[in-house]
Amino acid sequence: MSARGTGQAEAILAGLGGVGNIDEIEPCTTRLRSLVKEPSRVDAAALRAAGAFGVMVSGRVVQVVIGPSVDTLASDLEDLM
Amino acid sequence: MHAKQSAAPGAHKYQAVRAYLVGLVERELHVGDAIPSERALCERFGVSRMTVRQAVDALVGEGVLVREQGRGTFVAPQRMDFEMRLTTFGEEMRRRGMRPETRVLGMGTVPATADAADALGTEPGAPLHHLRRVRYADGSPMSIEQHWVSVGLVPGLLADGPPPSMHDALRAVGLDPSWGEETLTAAEATDEEAALLDLRGTRAVLRATRRTFSADTPAMYSNACYRGDRYSVWVPLSAPAPALVPRLRDGDERLDERAAVGATLEDGRTG
Numbered sequence: 001m002s003a004r005g006t007g008q009a010e011a012i013l014a015g016l017g018g019v020g021n022i023d024e025i026e027p028c029t030t031r032l033r034s035l036v037k038e039p040s041r042v043d044a045a046a047l048r049a050a051g052a053f054g055v056m057v058s059g060r061v062v063q064v065v066i067g068p069s070v071d072t073l074a075s076d077l078e079d080l081m
Numbered sequence: 082m083h084a085k086q087s088a089a090p091g092a093h094k095y096q097a098v099r100a101y102l103v104g105l106v107e108r109e110l111h112v113g114d115a116i117p118s119e120r121a122l123c124e125r126f127g128v129s130r131m132t133v134r135q136a137v138d139a140l141v142g143e144g145v146l147v148r149e150q151g152r153g154t155f156v157a158p159q160r161m162d163f164e165m166r167l168t169t170f171g172e173e174m175r176r177r178g179m180r181p182e183t184r185v186l187g188m189g190t191v192p193a194t195a196d197a198a199d200a201l202g203t204e205p206g207a208p209l210h211h212l213r214r215v216r217y218a219d220g221s222p223m224s225i226e227q228h229w230v231s232v233g234l235v236p237g238l239l240a241d242g243p244p245p246s247m248h249d250a251l252r253a254v255g256l257d258p259s260w261g262e263e264t265l266t267a268a269e270a271t272d273e274e275a276a277l278l279d280l281r282g283t284r285a286v287l288r289a290t291r292r293t294f295s296a297d298t299p300a301m302y303s304n305a306c307y308r309g310d311r312y313s314v315w316v317p318l319s320a321p322a323p324a325l326v327p328r329l330r331d332g333d334e335r336l337d338e339r340a341a342v343g344a345t346l347e348d349g350r351t352g
Binding site: 019020022023024025026027028030031051053054065067068074077078081 | 199202260294321324
């Protein structure tokens, strides 16, 4: 489905503040639900530029709307983490 | 062949009346049929009118029965189970063998609100097609729906009047709906909604806000107001996928994603 490839996973990870800012990422049906250490290091504009259709931040929880390609993105992310 | 219930204590009597009525609704009566009179139920179970009323009230509260002032108590229409799928009202109704109908309340071009602009990826104030309709199933109002589509994305969407199916109209321009997200919220109907939905008892409604995508394009923003007495939402559940946790340890906090790629290679994997 996704023609975005691993470049997208790298860009999403960078938008979340880098792997060092991640406590965990839970892949849902259409979203990544991430628990981050420091929400101020999350760059919503960068996440949107990386193909996210929405970014919701609530405390340390950051939800990134990806769509059905979240499955492939999650396995790319796993390789990078 | 009903067991004699008169020796049972109060709670059991109530349960017996209730179980009997549920059995009638499930096996013998049809939607709109009257249930036996209070007097008949009192005699059958040897219980007080109060016990019978308690059982009937509970089933009215659950939406199994409906009471009509001065006429009696009847089998209520069944709730519809809706699996949250990317389908339209018309598709869902036809799948149930029901006749969908539509009344258009309004159609036109409106400036994008902040929410709609965010959902559709347009600038706030950008022109959006807007369509507002009441949807009926077999003649009963079921929901009020609104849709917004960017004029820039589909200029001629409403050129021939309100499309019978929004999904078909999107497919016709190559924007096949492929995925979406919906948020459900419980609410009370406004006076206007209660009138449009012909709500007489409860004013509970379910509000649904939806984004419909065609692959990478946010194609449509919608909201719907479903009557609470006729809808249930059916949601398939599955165990969550395991969370991804960084393999890096403390002290690696300054590593960026480039360093993470290094860690990946160390692991013997390719991107």
